Amino acid sequence: MSSSAPPPFDPADPLGLDDLLAPEEKAVRDTVRSWAADRVLPHIAEWYERGELPGIRELARELGSIGALGMSLQGYGCAGASAVQYGLACLELEAADSGIRSLVSVQGSLAMYAIHRYGSEEQKRQWLPSMASGEAIGCFGLTEPDHGSDPAGMRTHAKRDGDDWVLNGRKMWITNGSVASVAVVWARTDEGVRGFVVPTDTPGFSAPEIRHKWSLRASVTSELVMDDVRLPADAVLPEVTGLRGPLSCLNHARYGIVWGAMGAARSSFEAALRYARTREQFGRPIGGFQLTQAKLADMALELHKGILLAHHLGRRMDAGKLRPEQVSFGKLNNVREAIEICRTSRTILGANGISLEYPVMRHATNLESVLTYEGTVEMHQLVLGKALTGVDAFR
Numbered sequence: 219m220s221s222s223a224p225p226p227f228d229p230a231d232p233l234g235l236d237d238l239l240a241p242e243e244k245a246v247r248d249t250v251r252s253w254a255a256d257r258v259l260p261h262i263a264e265w266y267e268r269g270e271l272p273g274i275r276e277l278a279r280e281l282g283s284i285g286a287l288g289m290s291l292q293g294y295g296c297a298g299a300s301a302v303q304y305g306l307a308c309l310e311l312e313a314a315d316s317g318i319r320s321l322v323s324v325q326g327s328l329a330m331y332a333i334h335r336y337g338s339e340e341q342k343r344q345w346l347p348s349m350a351s352g353e354a355i356g357c358f359g360l361t362e363p364d365h366g367s368d369p370a371g372m373r374t375h376a377k378r379d380g381d382d383w384v385l386n387g388r389k390m391w392i393t394n395g396s397v398a399s400v401a402v403v404w405a406r407t408d409e410g411v412r413g414f415v416v417p418t419d420t421p422g423f424s425a426p427e428i429r430h431k432w433s434l435r436a437s438v439t440s441e442l443v444m445d446d447v448r449l450p451a452d453a454v455l456p457e458v459t460g461l462r463g464p465l466s467c468l469n470h471a472r473y474g475i476v477w478g479a480m481g482a483a484r485s486s487f488e489a490a491l492r493y494a495r496t497r498e499q500f501g502r503p504i505g506g507f508q509l510t511q512a513k514l515a516d517m518a519l520e521l522h523k524g525i526l527l528a529h530h531l532g533r534r535m536d537a538g539k540l541r542p543e544q545v546s547f548g549k550l551n552n553v554r555e556a557i558e559i560c561r562t563s564r565t566i567l568g569a570n571g572i573s574l575e576y577p578v579m580r581h582a583t584n585l586e587s588v589l590t591y592e593g594t595v596e597m598h599q600l601v602l603g604k605a606l607t608g609v610d611a612f613r
């Protein structure tokens with residue numbers, strides 16, 4: 219046991235979690251943090267209010283240039299980063315806005331991951347380098363208007379016609395859809411569910427944008443409409459059949475969310491802490507009242523426990539030991555706690571809490587989507603319930 223005094227208490231890192239990070243991990247975190255501070259934070263409130271993500275293609279190229287797209291994939295122009303590095307990047311991006319993190323998650327963990335893991339060599343060479351650089355944006359179409367939590371009932375289907383495939387159906391709530399050059403679309407076939415790599419300029423394919431969202435407003439969300447989309451035989455992802463294909467991609471993206479949600483929580487907590495120190499009522503800073511301190515203390519507990527959990531899962535992923543149930547554990551806990559932290563932060567800011575001048579309400583409304591996509595709270599409770607009891611309660 220060392221006899222030297224412990225380092226001073228740091229309100230930004232009360233558990234000293236920075237000590238768990240290697241220099242190259244801190245370097246990734248700092249690069250992404252400074253990119254977001256420079257390119258997102260000065261504009262995000264305006265983008266959010268307008269319900270747009272202007273300059274998304276330029277942002278994608280910049281994200282590519284800092285290695286954030288398909289970050290943990292190997293080869294084909296990808297950064298080959300560790301799971302912990304990727305997680306840290308997600309946290310920093312979501313501390314800016316969940317919409318930016320969603321852009322990166324869908325590009326890297328869903329569209330690129332699907333091609334990288336299940337694609338042919340030709341598909342990988344054709345798409346991954348331009349997706350890693352941000353030249354090409356990708357989307358991932360699983361959800362349908364009538365099939366969300368239970369994608370097994372999907373209606374989108376692909377039929378053989380000679381050597382070709384003909385794809386018909388509709389996907390709903392698809393991130394990046396209207397700006398994508400390539401869509402990974404999951405469809406029912408005679409052989410089971412298959413994934414298709416669909417260039418979005420293929421005749422019969424369209425992606426109308428979904429407007430009037432009150433969450434993830436600085437993110438492109440779209441329908442995918444496929445009306446007799448004719449694809450060559452080699453458009454199918456050859457290495458997977460069945461729902462385990464899309465579900466494995468979702469597992470990878472969910473892992474990033476475990477970290478990302480803590481970014482939104484951190485940003486809200488920091489805003490609340492700053493405000494509590496300076497806002498005076500009844501003749502003193504509101505941070506001097508016990509009730510406010512109890513809120514701040516409880517939020518700090520959940521924030522840093524959540525980061526510690528994300529870190530633990532990241533180390534397990536890097537060691538090849540991370541189970542999907544453990545990702546459910548992290549996603550369920552961290553998104554739920556993050557939204558609570560945003561809501562409590564909002565109360566500390568009083569009326570200012572509802573203003574876009576502060577990030578908390580924006581984060582809170584964003585997290586409503588994050589709570590639902592990549593498996594709702596209830597789906598992850600059912601995953602854990604099944605793992606704990608051995609009884610499947612999904613239907």
Ligand SMILES: Cc1cc2nc3c(=O)[nH]c(=O)nc-3n(C[C@H](O)[C@H](O)[C@H](O)COP(=O)(O)OP(=O)(O)OC[C@H]3O[C@@H](n4cnc5c(N)ncnc54)[C@H](O)[C@@H]3O)c2cc1C
Nearest residue numbers: 358359360361366367391392393434587591592594596612
């Ligand atoms: C902004 C945004 C972006 C998205 N991006 C994408 C994307 O890029 N690609 C994509 O494929 N999808 C995307 N989604 C869709 C998302 O994955 C689905 O919304 C999600 O899977 C839930 O499906 P649903 O909305 O149809 O809800 P439903 O499945 O209809 O669920 C409604 C409610 O019923 C509950 N429920 C359902 N079944 C059970 C059960 N057995 N027991 C208890 N409760 C149950 C659910 O938990 C939920 O609370 C996105 C969604 C949003 C909001």
